[in-house]
Amino acid sequence: MASYELSSTLARFLDKHLCFPLLEFLQDKGVYNEEDIMRAKIALLQNTNMVDFAMDIHKELYQTDEVPATMMERRTEVVNRLRSLQKAVDPIIGCLSNSNVIRNFRHDRAFNLQFLKEEFDIGPEQIEALYQFAKFQFDCGNYSMASELLQAYKPLCTTSERNMSVQWGKLAADTLTQNYEAATEALLRLRESLDNQSFATPLMQLQQRTWLMHWSLHVFWNTENGKNALIDLFLQPAYMSAITINAQHLLRYLAAAVVVNRKRRNVLRELIKVIQQESYEYSDPITQFLECLFVHYDFDGAQQKLIECESVIEHDYFLTAIKSEFLESARLFIFETYCRIHQCINIDMLSERLNMDKEAAEKWIANLILSARLNAKIDSKAGTVVMGMQSSSMQESLAEKAKQLSVRTFTLANAVVGAPATKA
């Protein structure tokens, strides 16, 4: 299954800290050699300030109490830096913790700076230190603190580039503290600023959009309405082009989100088209499943792919939570599509298709019929399901057209003359 394992690809687009949960997950699943993962973790932590953590892992990995000197050095270095930064930011933190000060802040950044300067003698150095401190805290794994600091820093930052960094930092920090509500908000803001920034070169924009999509996976797959938001975001033209250019593997998540999300069937066609286009660049069981089902109408193939999907999803950090949901929806997908082009289906065959025994399949279908999601009847003697003919007669379609016409005309007339309601 490792061939469909995306962690290494994803890691390229994720923050160091955001990679960490993935590694933990992989360690749990045991897809890779545990030692390898631990080593990867150390490598990851090497560049952060979480030296103690790295030491722990090191001890665990090599079963020793010894730690390499480099780590110790790094530790002292980090501590020293912490001290100096702490010292630098103390005044500004003290000042900002005063709620009165915050209240005096306005939207005008220049004004804020002026205000601080005049009132508390806090200059650009301190403000800069604040930012550095936040970054430092973040690197230390102290995400909630980092988030707060960034929040405080935000009204004071002057350049738009710095502003972007702050937003990225905020998003990462909120994500890592699992404060998904805040993260969603940060994501939204970041996205807006990404779309609005005019200074970035196209290449940069592309890069940042790709990052955003990757980071957002953490948020979207963990929030209530995340799948919807994910579909919305990924199908944005600019983001879609980023996917096709830079990160075709994201199609997996988009596909999974669409399959799971019944309300968003309407985007299916669009998705299928993209999947087909990119099939020579990227394909995995999930996209193949959709391809089989909606391009080739190869139900056996789809069935096969679904089985593969199961293990892929199981080993995917983001998708593992929706595994059963996905399988259920996928099955329904198969069945629905199957029914659309058949007028008579053998229940035996169907149960086989659905991976259920005959009894259960019959029950499942009966349920569907009951809940009026399927226009069909079971012929239990012949052991078949007979679809109700949805063939609309000419008459019906004419009536339909006429109805639609009248509605539209009415709206138009209202619009032109003015609706009675508005008159009144």
Add this chain to the structure above:
Amino acid sequence: MASRFWTAGSDSDEEEVDASEEENSSSEEESSSSSSSSSSGSDSSSDSDSDSDSDSDSDSDDSDAPKKGAARFLAGSDSDSDSDEDRRVVLKSAKDKRFSELTDTCDEIRNKMKINDWSAIQGLFDELNKRLERARKVSEAVGTPRVYVRMCVELEDFLNDTLANKDLKKKMSSTNAKALNTMRQRLKKHNTSDEFAEAVTKFRENPQEDEEEEEEEEESSSSSSESDTDGEREETEKRPAGAAKKKDKLLTMDSAEITYEMVAKKLREIVTSRGRKGTDKQEQLREIVTSRGRKGTDKQEQVEMLQFLANVAKGVPQKLEVLLQLVGSLFDLSPGISNYMKVGLWKRCMLVMLEIMDTLQANEAIVLDDSAEPSEERTAEPVAGEDGKVRVWGNLVAFVERLDDEMFKSLQVIDPHTHEYMARLRDEPVFLALSQKVHDYLARIGDVRNQPKVALRLIEHFYYKTDAVYDAMRKLTMLQQEEAAASAAAHPEGAVAAASAAAETAAAANTSNEPGEEQTADDKVALPVPLDFSMDESSTAAMKRLVGIVFTHGDERAKARAMLCTIYHKALHGDFHSARDMLLMSHLQDNVMLMDISTQILYNRSMAQLGLAAFRLGLISEAHSCLQELYGSGHIKELLAQGMAMGKFQDKTPEQELLEKRRQMPFHMHISMELLESSCLISAMLLEVPAMASSPLSVKKRVISKSFHRILDTYNRQTFTGPPETVRDHIMAATRALMRGDWSGAYGAVSALTVWQLVPQRESVLDMLKKQLKEEALRTYLFSYSAQYRSLSLDQLCTMFEMDEKAVYSIVSKMMIAEDLHGSWDQPTRTIVMHSIEATKVQSLAGQFADKATLMVELNERAYAFRTGGLRDDDDMGGGGGGRRGGRRGQDGQWEDDGGHGGRGRGRGPRLGAARMGLGQGGQDFGGHRRGGGGGGRGDRGGFRASGFSSNMTSGLPDRFQRRGPYRQQANPNMQALGSISRPGGGVGGGPGGGSYNRPLGGDRRDRGL
């Protein structure tokens, strides 16, 4: 050094005289400054010359300048000695003048002789005699100038010839004939008079030796004067008589010529006793350099001189300088841009170039640089700069480019079906080797400005080569190298000596200037491939390496060309997807119209190759969109520069025709026209036949390929249809069969085409075609005949179309889902059950009425939306969704322009909901909606697009590109393809409405296209 110069016979030179005479006139106008710099150290003389010139200008022929100097022409032994200072002796202009007058007159007489104008000859002869008298007065010494004697002899000969030629005589006008007779008498008398008789007989006896003697004399006595030699005189002193003004510069020239000739002699001595006269060489070289550009000099002679100098040059830098000049002079020998350089000459150039490269390789301290000071200003040996490098002036890249151009030209002209062509193609490895060497050299000295140029040249030699051809080329290279090695072993002098020997042979052969001998010259010049040259294992690797260089350092045009070459190459090797991605990412289709014609041709070629690649892979619709415009234009030959159009509609001016000729691709680079036609038509057939079957009666059927329809119509109108002969016939026969659902008939007709032999992967292509034909036949069959069935068994379909169950099932299901086929599967019995609905008359009329009413409402809505911006309600979900998609699509034109803002603007759409689409967007939105959802996803990619490539370009070969294009095509082929892949014409101005039918060839043809 068997220079022609020394042995110059009187006859062979005449042609040259003729030619150089015209040039002469313009050369004289050059500034005197250049002439003074050209005179070899004899500054004083040249100065005084120009002074006297200003005098003589006014009084022209009859000047009373001092006369004693002329003696030097005759005997010349009195004052001069061997030394350098001699050349500084101030020449008395008067005697020179007399002398040159004589020569001029002689030349004029020769001219007149050529046109048989005896009356003029008579007059000139009189003048000649008069001048002779005057010259004698000036020159004190007694004796007849050789020029004069020679003239007399020539005249006599010519006279006799003319008299012998009865025909000619008859044709002469009466005055002419009279003059002829007078001349005969006079000449007879003249030549037999004792004054001249002796000289004449002496001359007749032994003209050659005579000259030799004089040369000898000249050598010992030196001085400028002895330029008496006929050949030289002709070469250096021809100019129309009476153009007195020019005289002086000629004199300077004259002395210049003489000087280097003299020095050459000295150099010859130097060969034996090395170590003398380094400065002389320097001076000489300078002289040649300066005189190169001038027309008055004899190029041939210069080449020889340089060749000689190269052998004796002192010090490597100087040798290099000489060699570089030699290459330049060799180029000068070829007759201008319209003709190609003679092959022998070309090879000679190559040899010299290789020598240069060898030298450079051996001496790493020397840097060739076209920004280094030209050697003119230097007198001493070039000294090493601070970095220990010796800078020598020279531009290797220009030479390489020129050589490449010349080779290209020769291949254009040579008949491709001859051995000559093959022989010429065999020269390619050597050129590649040279370019590679130059390229490596440039890389070594870090010349990133020129390196891409050479790389591009190399790319353009590689890109059109299939693996087979490339391997053959490699083998040929190795073979040639082996041969070269063998011959080098045979000749102990080593390869270089062999090379120079070969060069001399070539030179000798070349000087004869006779086309007949050209062939032998070619044979004689063996061009050994340098042993240290090796071609990359695969052309792909070579391409990748070179393209990388161009992308990093090249200018825009080089990048574009390299990109196109890569696309071509990738397509040729079946890598359609990445080739297409490159094309789309680079946005070449948008701005190809702004590029030069040769790049446009390259673009068309890439497009054609891309189409073929798609076809081979079975990507029919892609293939069709690539090829259709090329083929449909009806000018495919012109577009690919593979032949001239037989102009039916336009009359090209000769210049245009010439230009077009110059653009033509050599035969070995051609893309098979027939293959293109077959691929295009077959793709059109596969797309068009099911489409026609699905809506046989619909008036508004969308036309996929107009040209296909046209051909089909013609074919259908034929009263009698014979067995297929042409490509079209075959495909039309296949179309007929396919329309009946008879796939095997169609396959038979298609596979009978002979072009498939040209496709390397013949089997797989035919298999692909069979599969495609089966599928389309099945679709067509179902479209056409489903109404006649109540149910159809899956097994029956499988046997009918020899397809497996799964494929049939898949195709039929697809048709059901798309509602192309009204029916559904009955799973237990494995049949398709048709639900055909037949409408009654009233119903269908009502339906039409409803449609029209809908249309009206839509129009109203649109009108309203146009004013207020948007009407549809949010609750109209489907419409909203469609509208959103369509809206995006509708805006495509806009996105093209403001890619930067694209993301933002578009991002607003879905969140606000369709109902609140901005004003102005309403209309478009609506339009998009009506076009029916579909390709939203496609056009969206544009958001990034306008900004896309430039940044990518700079970062070497980007792995992934921005793309648009073909997807939209698939989604909705009848949309105007916004700069999509379907526009080989290049989509400038390709906004949605800009239906301008751009043809890839710009200039003269562009306006026709519009």
